[in-house]
Amino acid sequence: MVREKFTERQEEIFRYFKEGKIQELHRLLVKTEQDYPERMEKICLWRACAFASQLEYDAAISVLQEAIHNGIWWHPQLLKNDSDLKPLHEKKEFTEILAQCFKQFEEHKIKAESKLFIYGNKEANTSIYSLHWRGGNAEDFSSFWLDNKTERNYMFGFPQSSQVFGLHAYSWDDKQKAMLEIQPAYEEFQKTFAAENRIVGGASQGGALALELCLKEQLLKVDGFIAVIPVIKDDNFINSLISNEIIPPLRGCLITGDQDPFFKQTAELQKELEDINIPCKLIIKKGMGHSIGDDFTKDLTDAVDFILNVEE
Template sequence: MSKTFLEFLNLQKSAINLIKEEQFKEAISNLETAKTIFPNKIDRIGHWLSGIYCIQNNKEKALSELKEVLNKGSYWNPAILKNDTDLSIIQDSEEFAEIIHKSGKLYNFHKRNSSSVLHTVGNDESETTITALHWKNSNALDFSEQIVTDNLKERYLFSFVQSSQLFSNGCYHWDDYDVAKTDIERPHSKSNKSNIIFGASQGADTAIKMYFELNSNYDTVIALVPTLSNLDTMEEKLKKHQKTKVKLVIITGDKDYFYHNVMEALPVFEKYKIPCKLIVIEGMGHTIPDNFEELLEENIK
């Protein structure tokens, strides 16, 4: 049975904790085992292992881990490796430069050939279809595994749209809104029953903009931990909207590093007479709340 993205996140948390506790041998052992369990995440696992070996001043093993990733056909956005200070002891070497060169070629190839993907999950007979937009630097499948419980799968049909904008291996973003809009509006992501749009983080920002498009037919937008980093751009959408009935729900946490952006956006929503239901979860950061299923169902009604 293939392991899920949630199990991979648990592995990541465990590795981080072991490294903080300087239990490097156990961290390395767990990550080596993970290579066979999560082969599609080999780029991240190899990167983490390389970082551990750098901490131990083992340049040869650090470089070997990165080479192994490339030999298995995976790659990174070169900026990820070049900007990682944990790899500083190998970044001036010729071998590292060659790794960056090879990874860059693979990255550029996949970036040129990247296209939007639709991943559907749930009940095809449901009267409620939810268009869902993933986090920045995530993908449709991983996001669906974070969001859709068995209960939600039985009650609703989710259309997870994956951006065509590649950030790194298996990771996509919504930086260019015009491209994002085209991806979301493609025929494969449309349905006469689709009346809710939902997103997380940058996907939440994109969902809000899509909701206020002049030709939008979404009844509700649910924004989970939005960044609202470009409020001026967002305001351009808000001032032109023609919706007679608006249902905007924002779910965030008071420890989210974008929380202050949300609070600054509230007067803007009020300025354009846009009612906003704000749900602030005490102590929560930039993540999915434990009671997300309950919150989603409560705000779909």
């Protein structure tokens, strides 16, 4: 499946924010609105943040109000935590926007259902079941993992949580509920395609959860794991993963950036896994923070080859 990645445009937008190129950013957002009209929830938020960074607070409020009028909304906490929007907190209009977002959030929570997106080669010997990150969705997340080569070589399953985080955004915050959705969908996925080699993967919150499911809980019967920028907040997470006396016969790969806030914990986890005889490759991307690099599909192939013990 060949597709232009919205994530690549997103990285360009973030770079303009970081470099303070706000006028260029506004022009890029106009183009992004033309190219990706289905992603207006992100575009409107970025535009509001851009105005706020220019101290044009009324313009920022106006953008958010118009978006709400058009059926767009965000997780209230996302708006409150955004540093660019902090100057808006004392405005009555911003409080009203938060209230409307909270109402939409509660309504969408009731209606949301888990889903499974499937891509790739149905005849492939290797299947990869990958969990999206917090605040994302399976369809967007899949674009990082898919290119002509990976879709030809692997079968992919991307479960999407029913736990609403925002418009087109979901999380795995309720771990018990997540397991009740992930495990049966995984079992059905494997029954349908019956790949010889089975790998579980994920990124950020989904990466940490993938590790727990195959190492600690052992709910997913797999041959290996690929955890990308996993959220590992403290050593208790690492210790809990390896506390089980029965060590599953796994191989795995951790992919992280040296600027990721969880880099140290991820590197330590790799050593701990090796110490208990779980071969684990650590791929470190120089200069990368809590994100996925443009060349991720190459790293994915390297990770799969390591898990399957394919000699170079």
